Amino acid sequence: MAILEGRNLTKYYGALAAINSVDFSVEKEEILGMIGPNGAGKSTLFNVIMGVYKPDKGEVVFKGRTISGLKPHRICRMGIAKTSQIVQPFTQMSVLENVLVGGLHGKNLSFTHATLEAEEILEFVGLGGLKGMASGSITVPDRRRLELARAIATGAEIILLDENMAGLNPTEIEEVLKLLREIRNQGKTLIVVEHIMRVVMGISDRIIVLNYGEKIAEGTPSEVANNEKVIEAYLGGKVCFV
Amino acid sequence: MLLFLQSLLNGILLGGIYASYSAGFSLIFGVMGVINIFHGEMVMLGAFLTYWIFTLFHIDPFLTIPFSIVSLFIFGYLVQRFVINRVVEAPPMISYILTFGIHLIISYTALWVWTADFRTVTTSYSGFNANIGGIIVPYARLATFGLALFVVVGLYILLYKSEVGRAIQATAQDKEVARLMGVNIYRIYAVTFGIGAAITGIAGSLISTYFIIFPQMGLPYTIIAFCVVVLGGMGYIPGALWGGLILGVVQSLTATYLNAGISGAFTFILLFIMLIVRPTGIVGKGIVE
């Protein structure tokens, strides 16, 4: 059974449908890639899954339970976390404290437990050395990792990555990909939105493609890459073939 | 029935005045995101300027308006240029607190210098009314209403038909792009504040002709301006007219049918409800962060 499903999801902005009758499903420990030109509705879909928006039509089902309409913090505590396109660390707190918040509130741990876990997670993502630093003063790639660490700390089973790798150089991207694979090996499920084709094709088990709010294709990376509709959607659109 | 119509008319006339001094508040918020807590003080300053010129030099209040325009424009420009400009990039809370501080400075300095005495500007024609079918229409109020409408319309024209106005709009919509196009946004902010202050000053001058004025009168006006602008839509100038009229009528009717004091409470209750139910204003064109 799929761990996360979206059925007929539709969300309007005024008269325009940001997403329209989108169906998708993700299996446990799968890495699902989501691509599409700018404005295709990827972020909207993520926000609907996370409960930031309530869908006008359709529902989101997590482990058999309908979660659409619940508040984001409830959904987070149930096991889904999301990183944001524009990174938002708690700037006045240290790196460790940022991750701590995730453990305290997303996973409802005690201080001692949450601190121990936070330290482990920071080691895991490679930020162990920075744990005492003010999170406002670390580099952008490190902030991205911090977002990821915080998401992991909430005890999430599914992590939604919203362009977490934008602006990273190829070496940094490789490191993050390695990290993501390891996260999956630990039993987590990932949905990855990226504009960098190489990244999405390289890491995803399956890919869904959105355009103008609708799902236009779905399948393995090679299937999607050869799909006419997908190619048509991207001609003239922004694509990065790094 | 007559009572109702009289009350309604009073409310409309009052509403026009409210609109005139709230437009500046809306402008400043719309362009700079600054909620100006000393807005009422600018009304007070305009009123007192008119009072002193009238009392000392016996110039008709309506003729003091040019003085108000110039003085308050300069005042607004300088305050924005040297003080508020330093915090426009910060979260709106900071400018809120800052303008609160300035409110204290201005209102209490005025209180110190001019004492708490109530003052009025009474001209020879203050008491003259028109009487239309039993409904009394004071000439002075009517003239003030007319001028107030003129001010709001004038501001609208300024914003949409002049070069400066266009620059202001560009800055309001996207200051980064405006910057790239060569607009000095800090100067535009200063000019905008100056304009906002100037029109508020005009309103203050007009108000002195039939409301009691005193140094502490500012804060209630600021709150009324909030209410008007929230009703009409923050940053949406024509909305100030809607908001003003609605508030004016509500106040007038509750004052007539309940009592004068409780109509004040209604302002706040109305404001509170609007913020929660429809922060973008009646017409829905307001800016909400």
Added chain:
Amino acid sequence: MLKRFSTTLVIAIAIGLLFVPFAGVSGYLIRLLAMIFFWIGKTGCWNIISGYTGYIDFGAVGYYGIGSYVTAILMSKGHVPFLLSILISGVVSGLIALPIGLPTLRLRGAYFGIATLAFAEAMKQIILEFDKTVGINFFEGPHGITLPIGPKNEFFYYIGFVVMVAVIGITYWIRRSKFGYALRAIHEAEHAAELSGVDTLRAKIKAYMISAFFLGLIGGVEAYWLTYITPHMVFDVLITIQMVVMSLLGGIGTVFGPVVGASFLTIIYELLHRDFPYTYAIIVGFIVVVVVLLMPKGIVGTLQTKLVTQKTRLTQ
């Protein structure tokens, strides 16, 4: 080590303060200290909601006034004993904070400030006009309410001391708790906090209600101390402004900021208000402007940042 030193110092000062009334000092000093205690208490309350969450409450005096009136009515008309009255005041204020907070804490930035300001002013108007409008004799409107005569200043000194310790203590406890982290996360990046599992609305409401409870309680105590209250006195927006400024000056969001800010400003007030009543307000205004432009973290906040930077420099 520095921490242990300062904790001992704080406890020493606290114990010292307990003995001051026995040291034969002037009644004036006792009254002044009591005033400072109450201002620290009020400012501390404001700090719990506004300092921690960043939602600047401009209607705090509303709860103070409600508390004043509840105690005044209970004691003068209901002959309810003092301690019970102030507790009820706190509870009433805290409960009123719920329906007020629920809608307003969803508003962003400055709108929350306006809404709460409107709330406080509305409360003042309502208490002023209620009796006349409804035709009864309950709140007494502008005539005000007179409470039974209270004990000497020493009594209020100790009550003030207890309240101050309670509020600062709670502020301290919150900072180090899960709840505190939630509030600070809300302040820094509310959306990210929500996504990380923080029930933001609940946390904000909780902070708001705690703040309201203590403000109501303090309002009740001060009503008894003043012996006579009117709506203009206890719903005065200047009270809120002073809470804001004291917090700002001392350091918004710090535990001891309110202590520093309240002490400083109350002393200035005492020095000025008899001979130069308006100057106090003008100075407060200038302090606001100067602090906002030059020292936004306040005295304690700026000191803390300096210490942290020093520490980081040393460990590198």
